[in-house]
Amino acid sequence: MKKKSIIKRGLHLLTVMVLGVLVSTTTVSSATTVSPAADSQAWDKTFPQNNKATVEKVSYKNRLGINIVADMYLPKNFNRAKKSPAIIVGPPFTGVKEQTAGLYAQEMAARGFVTLAFDPSYTGESGGQPRNIASPDTFAEDFSAAVDFLGTRSFVDRNDIGVIGVCASGGFAVSAAQIDPRLKAIATVSMYDMGRATREGLGLAVTPNDVMTKEEQIKALEEAAEQRWIDFESGQIKYGGGTAVELKPSAEAAVREFSEYYGTPRGYHPRSLPYSLTSRGALVNFYPFEHIDTISPRPILFIAGENAHSRYYSEDAYKLAGEPKELYIVPGAGHVDLYDRMEYIPFNKLESFFKANLK
Template sequence: MRILTSIIAVTFTSIATESVNAQHYHKAEQNPYSLVYEGAISENVIGKVNIHPVTYTLNGIDIVANVYTPANYTASKQYPAVVVAHPNGGVKEQTAGLYAQRLAEAGFITLVADASYQGGSGGKPRHTDKPQFRTEDIHGMADFMTTYPGVDQNRLGILGICAGGGYTLKAVQSDKRFKAVATLSMFNSGEVRRNGFQNSQLNSIQERLQQATAARTQERVEGKISYVGVASITDEEIAKTSTDLYREGYEYYYRTHAHPNSTFLYTMSSLMDLMTWDATDGIELINQPLLMIAGSKADTKYMTDEAFSKVSNAENKELFLIDGATHIQTYWKAEYVEQAVNKLVKFYQSKFKS
């Protein structure tokens, strides 16, 4: 596995996919909206769910996003709405788009946007991954949706997937425009960047903070950007990866649901912010209804359990486990997606009753 620790520039190239079963491989170039999930919209048809690529500006950065409108959408009517925050390294065309489309099929106007500095959105250095930017992205999605034709501001919800779930838990502490909050396979980026996955790097915290500090100095003094993460990976390396999260994650992002805007890289200097941040800090400020969904076999489930136990002031809270599912399987596997979507629809509908 090639781990990048100091790079001035990165050239992204396609990764071989010959060994992947074709029926599970979705190519971005085969869809006019570059969507890579199964059952993705390929054209807008009158009377059905439609997709609308949009761009808006947030703090001087151009954000690219997709709005999904329900069947027979009419701007003069009022609809419940949900914004979807994508995983680390993910983009709007992958699992976040899948859930946005499925929720639109259930009657919601939905929005999924690429994070600032990531995907198709603007911002430099590229692949900056700082928590304050990701939470601000969520506030920006609320800004956009509260002015979108047909959105009922009193029925706005949010779904955060993986790291998007962790950032969601932080954003909704202060943003009360979100009336109902849900997470799927929540990933606490601060905890993992600080302690390592499953607390595997507790002995190197100070060393990694020193590396992040040096990387920031390098950015300022030399204009060079250091990256950390996986630039590419072979099938053999994937097979040898011991944790479900990363093995299945590499398969998802680099093989079966690869997208040219998606990457496992992030700037090393981002660790200065990530390692001092935690999704559960201030979690007692959440007073909205909260639903947290995780796979029963997910090796990330401990993060959902930790966060859920700390929620003390939510109007009500519920933990829903998808039996047999791993973290990444909740992104794409039809039977697990179906269970999650059905639960989400019932949750939002019950909380949006006037």
């Protein structure tokens, strides 16, 4: 695909991302499998290989019976006779495992951890029908399903499993940790509260006055509700964020930042596609920080860029969380810088956090 086409498609996807998510029409086997990635596919990631880690494609079912496909990364020359700590990595809202989540998983594996980067339900290579829908409850369940899988590997210490949630997965990981005490240490990076973002709009850290009005919120929900009838009668799902509410200046600025990653060869991946318009209602009803204080005494590390338009999500969640907790601000970094810019991503901080909290 030519660069201009990628950029145009990326801008379209990110414009609708205000109320949409990524999906794919790819289907997979329902059996639980583990196979060396090198044997089944060429390198299909948006980031370079690290020779200090290896990767295997795996699949397993979540509690809802949906088949989840993931990449499991292991340290080079890993000793499978020994039990090791593990880290689950969830992707940004518009991401698949071949992008940001995989980069984090590979780097943390190179530092000695067993890691797992997965495609959320209905997304990428994972299963789930109908395709192309956003379900916050299911996305949180996917983290617990990853614990199920890792905790039943003979080489993983099931009492030492942590999680990194990037962007929207930060909110989904926090939601999962509130009800799953098996997640022993929680880190979020460039966290997004997708419920709040859908209710209020993008980019509020830049210009708070751009928050959606009550009338705009009602209009957006009415559009999604009307679309349910159309989808039901036609059998054809409409994807994207709809047109009920125009993007405001701060949202447009956020979209341009996202397009620098998803809309160019830097982060483009063909399995990144928008979710259904009717997903809006489920997102509006998502409040991931309602019981965040119950995660205590398990530790939480919030990482955000100094200049990130999303920084206030991490700051607000930090205020609500119980101890032990830490807010770590990366100097000079924006939101998307922490997706793949190695000079900004504080991997040393993540390594020390998990080594201190996973035995």
